[in-house]
Amino acid sequence: MSMQDTASSGVALWRLVADGIERGIADGRFATGDKLPGEMEIAETYRVNRHTVRRALAALAERGIVRAERGSGTYVEAQKLAYPLRSRTRFSEIVGAEGREPHGRLIEASDDVATREVARELGLKVGAPLVRIEAIRLADRTPICVSTTWLSAELFPNAGVVFAATRSMTKLLEHYGVRDYRRGATRITAGIVDATDAARLDLPLGRPILVVDATDHDLDDKPLVTKHSRFAAERVEFLVES
Amino acid sequence: MSMQDTASSGVALWRLVADGIERGIADGRFATGDKLPGEMEIAETYRVNRHTVRRALAALAERGIVRAERGSGTYVEAQKLAYPLRSRTRFSEIVGAEGREPHGRLIEASDDVATREVARELGLKVGAPLVRIEAIRLADRTPICVSTTWLSAELFPNAGVVFAATRSMTKLLEHYGVRDYRRGATRITAGIVDATDAARLDLPLGRPILVVDATDHDLDDKPLVTKHSRFAAERVEFLVES
DNA sequence: TCAAGTTGTCTAGTATCATAGACAACTTGG
């Protein structure tokens, strides 16, 4: 019958099974090290063929989420990064607090001009000169997010070069004499990763991402930098405290 | 050659195209009422066959996102709900502030016992008696989120009946003498909608959702209710203010 | 009116998805 799924959503059945298992892991129904149910049992619960389950497990195995052992079973190996969103948000501190090693890498730095949105966030005029920094952040060796950051080219000349050297936004701002900064409003939404980000995050196409738009201000509430970040949803969990 | 996509992600090509166009609409690259590029042009930018583009557009049209006009073009019709996350978060106020009409509907109310997580959030013992309320919230006629809410059965006897009548968590709490309440920590992550929620949210399978876990406290910081909500990511944008 | 550009509808071929069944290779516990 090959039902695909009720009303063909464009997502392969094996992918739905893989997502279901992954969700089970994320929810804690399967803990790290646990043995998953047998392929036949999974096939029955999802009402699909065992081969379809095998494909799902193969996909999860390739991403390092599970590991199959012939004759024995399939076992879980995963974890999520807890990411608190406070007015003082520093990637390296967050990752370090989880006992993992933070890394940053510059993808590209280029000159840009302010669009309407960026101009509004930074309190500049449309078309004002900017530095645009495209960077990726990792915990241990796992990519967590890619960020596009905009800074005023007048206030922060050669920001790209400085970031390439320091690999840290905090250190970059220190270099220009900013001692402390705070986060203003943070806008969060979700989407599906595009091809470019998928490659950068080492994420298969079609995976969900958390999209965060935020602007950092100095202590006088003057806007410093505005960012557009895309997080691999399966690798991170945001914590909002109020 | 039917490349599918680089490394077969289990997501159909037409779906990727549809997502790309939808993202373009969400980003504002295409505004409401705008005419999309021609099918041939879209096919070229995504490097797929025109038929694949047509399928993507058909899917978007069926969801009411775009509308095709023969001989003329394909036009956008969409919008997102701004959803601020404050310590004082009331669905009806948020929706009303956007000029849309809030609705609530009870799906199911049942007795339940506290798992470890829920017990921790509500300050109860594991296995303590609870009322579990499964509800859906809409703006105008569009489903926005489904929530699973847990309350202590001792503090709030017959909470399910009260909610069915009032259709509002705020009014339910008022009924038990709670004048005001505040939100504690809010945990946000993203995922893919499952079959049950997909049906409730009138969302195709495989669409991204924002998952929110939160606990509301009274003014003495005593926990009242804890919730697990799933938002249709394409219909809402969270705003965090700090 | 007409040409150019648009969406709508056919036919057809190839690759992938999902199903089904059988059996091999291996692990575990008794």
Add this chain to the structure above:
DNA sequence: CCAAGTTGTCTATGATACTAGACAACTTGA
């Protein structure tokens, strides 16, 4: 060692996804 239960591999078949090309139906602007 052996039986039961597990993952791994093979063959085969039908349905769906994607591509390709052609042309119809319709809208728009010159």
